[in-house]
Amino acid sequence: MVKIKICGVQTLADVDNINQVQPDLIGFVFAPSKRQIGLKTAQQLREQLNPDIISVGVYVGQTTAEIKAALEQQIISQVQYYGKLPNDLIQTVHNLNGEIIQVVTDKNEINADADYVMFDASKGRGIAAKAFTNHHLSQPEYLSGGINLTNVAEAVKTTQPIVVDVSSSTETDGHKDLIKMQALTDLVHQL
Template sequence: MVKVKICGLMTPDDVQVVNAAHPDFAGFVFAPGRHQISLKRAQQLRANLQADIISVGVFVNAPLDEMLAAISSHAISVVQLHGDEPEAIVQMLQERGAQVIRVFQNNYDHLPATRADYVMLDAGAGSGQQLDWHALPPVTKPLFLAGGLNPANVAAAIATVHPFAVDVSSGVEGKHGKDAQLTQAFVRNARLAANVQTIMEGNNQNE
């Protein structure tokens, strides 16, 4: 079953929307940008997020202490690294009990060497641009697919790439944050596509 991550939660309304749609992961952005929130806000949002939704913190070359504080406060349990952090940072985060998503944007040179638990392929943080799904490098670790996804194209993305998870932020937003209809449609369409994929794989094995 393909997992779903909704990123860029900022307000209690966003949390309500995400709780109703019930994805597998929810992301809080600590890096500078329009979705950035403080650790205190992330703790407040996490407290109201359904317990089985895994919270992810998004960082870009942040100090290790800042990331560890987010982990120890229980605001997040997964760290998503969008910068050029050394692999030693990945190891230290893992030693503190966090899982790590390593993000690669257009440059895949170090993809085989990372010790991260997951890798993410993205066109650029929050850019809304879509990757060329047919030109992605081979990935041996669980893959998060991001970049320009929305309710209309997520099924095709899953059918083409077969990722571990799909990640969306701006693709489910309206004028005032996360849009309930778009968010529910994204999660629904992703899971329907994943079910179709599972059925097809089962049929292929039986042939």
């Protein structure tokens, strides 16, 4: 069964809806973004989140110390990191029993020490350029960027990821939408 990650969780209302929908993973965005939250907010949200749902921290260039704090406080158990992975980050995350999802836009960026690789189609690459022409890796693959109800089945069939990552397609007017989250989660779990 393919899993689904709903990214950009920001409020207690989001968490209440997430707890009803039961996706496999959720994302707290710590990187600069309209969905960015702070560590204290993330901690409050994690405390209300169903403990069976894995929480992921999304980072772009933050320091290892910032990421370590979220892992140590058990706010997250996976680190979604955009770009080249610093060696001290890999060691720190693994020492704290966390896992690393390395987000790449080019298969030459992939670090063999990452636990997972996420292909990001948000740069206009069209379902992550078919996950770089179905380049199968030793690491399991996540797929993100532009995935919605109308294209998720084909995206999964074409690229065979273990996790589909969605964000804006689960929102209405910039807020998480219970009906959209439920529809996407149900569909992905059937694939």
